[in-house]
Amino acid sequence: MFDWNDMRYFLELARRGKLAAAALRLGVDHTTVSRRIAALEKELGVELFDRENRAYKLNSDGRRLMAYAEKMEASSLALMDEVAPVASGPQGTVRLSTPEAFGSQFLVRHCMGFRQRNPGITLELVAETRSLNLSRREADAAITLARPSHGRIVSEKAGVYRLRLYAAPSYLQQHPPIVSLPDLKHHHFIWYVDDLLPLPELQMLDKAISDPNVIFRTTSVTGQANAAEAGLGIALLPCYLADRIKGLTPVLPSEISVLRDLWLVVHDDLRPEAHMDRVCTFLTTLIASERRTLLGAR
Numbered sequence: 001m002f003d004w005n006d007m008r009y010f011l012e013l014a015r016r017g018k019l020a021a022a023a024l025r026l027g028v029d030h031t032t033v034s035r036r037i038a039a040l041e042k043e044l045g046v047e048l049f050d051r052e053n054r055a056y057k058l059n060s061d062g063r064r065l066m067a068y069a070e071k072m073e074a075s076s077l078a079l080m081d082e083v084a085p086v087a088s089g090p091q092g093t094v095r096l097s098t099p100e101a102f103g104s105q106f107l108v109r110h111c112m113g114f115r116q117r118n119p120g121i122t123l124e125l126v127a128e129t130r131s132l133n134l135s136r137r138e139a140d141a142a143i144t145l146a147r148p149s150h151g152r153i154v155s156e157k158a159g160v161y162r163l164r165l166y167a168a169p170s171y172l173q174q175h176p177p178i179v180s181l182p183d184l185k186h187h188h189f190i191w192y193v194d195d196l197l198p199l200p201e202l203q204m205l206d207k208a209i210s211d212p213n214v215i216f217r218t219t220s221v222t223g224q225a226n227a228a229e230a231g232l233g234i235a236l237l238p239c240y241l242a243d244r245i246k247g248l249t250p251v252l253p254s255e256i257s258v259l260r261d262l263w264l265v266v267h268d269d270l271r272p273e274a275h276m277d278r279v280c281t282f283l284t285t286l287i288a289s290e291r292r293t294l295l296g297a298r
Contacts, residue, residue: 007069009036010048014058014066015159015288025156025284074289091120092275097142101221102161102262103127105241106294107143107286114282121275129219141266141279152268159287161294163258165251166242171231172249181209181255188215188233190224209236209256239296253296262287262294 012022012033019030026033041047048062058066098107104127111123126139147155172178176186189212216232218224221241228235229247236258242248264283270276287294 004072006036006040006043007072009033010040010065011069011073011288013037013049013056014062014069017055017057019054019056070289070291073285089118089120090274090278092273093122093124094141094276094279095124095126095139096279097126097128097139097144099143099145099221100127100129101225101238101241102143105222105244106238106290110286110290114279118275118278118282121278123279129221140270141264141276141283143283144263144265145260147261147263148265153265154268154271155263155265156284158262158264158284159291159294160259160261162239162296163236163260164239164242164253164296165234165256166225166228166237166245166248167234167251168229168231168247169249171228171233172251174231178251181252184209184212184234184252188213190214190216190218190227190233190235192224193217193219238294240290240293243293243296250296 009022009026009032012025013019016022016025019033023030023033037048044061044065046061047059048065049056050059096103103125107127108125111125114121114123143158147157175188176183178184178187189209191212191214194217216227218227221237224235225237225241225245225248227233228237228242229245234251235242236256237248242250264280266276266280271280291297
């Protein structure tokens with residue numbers, strides 16, 4: 001029987017794509033990662049990765065194992081939430097900056113488990129569209145949509161999320177049918193206020209749809225979702241937000257699918273601190289275990 005601990009190595013290599021990156025995350029030498037992966041493949045009798053130019057990419061067998069491994073990881077976290085004894089652990093406060101919807105509609109739903117495991121750590125969540133400056137210590141850590149190019153920071157790609165078009169059934173019933181992309185020119189859209197967009201990464205609607213007819217704008221993603229649910233028009237929304245709203249349905253999900261990166265960024269001085277390490281581990285593990293939710297895989 002294979003060693004269950006090898007799953008940790010498998011998950012990290014699958015997410016990072018390179019031995020060195022996985023080893024850094026696991027706190028071991030890259031040869032250890034290579035050895036544990038080889039042992040797992042030997043025990044299972046299949047190769048799990050395609051190797052090319054030092055990069056590791058999951059093959060079909062690896063993708064099948066990934067689905068089970070992520071379920072095991074999520075079950076392990078849930079078990080810890082239920083039965084792990086509360087210890088004093090690290091102490092401290094971490095101010096975390098996130099995009100508005102990611103923080104207020106996704107992250108907060110999982111903070112109870114973190115609190116139970118880390119009673120000495122206080123999270124201060126700043127969930128708003130604008131980015132706080134870590135170099136000026138406006139925040140200690142951040143989830144961002146792009147990798148910062150300067151400053152005394154440590155960053156790593158934590159995952160990806162998907163956006164799709166959504167509308168209320170009442171809107172779709174009262175407007176022309178949508179069966180292909182050209183049909184969208186006859187419809188109303190909900191979007192950001194263009195001249196108040198603080199992040200270039202949010203300029204997505206015009207790239208996904210040619211000349212959309214925007215009839216309502218708001219700086220709030222949650223506001224966009226609420227407006228779409230009310231039947232005002234079609235909105236390009238994160239799947240982790242819209243899929244939870246019963247009054248919304250995807251529109252052309254196979255044709256319109258936008259992927260955006262999620263980066264974990266930490267001030268360089270704080271990354272070695274025990275309480276910050278707990279927060280970083282919580283965030284990266286959460287994003288990985290909730291990959292299906294973030295990608296809208298219902």
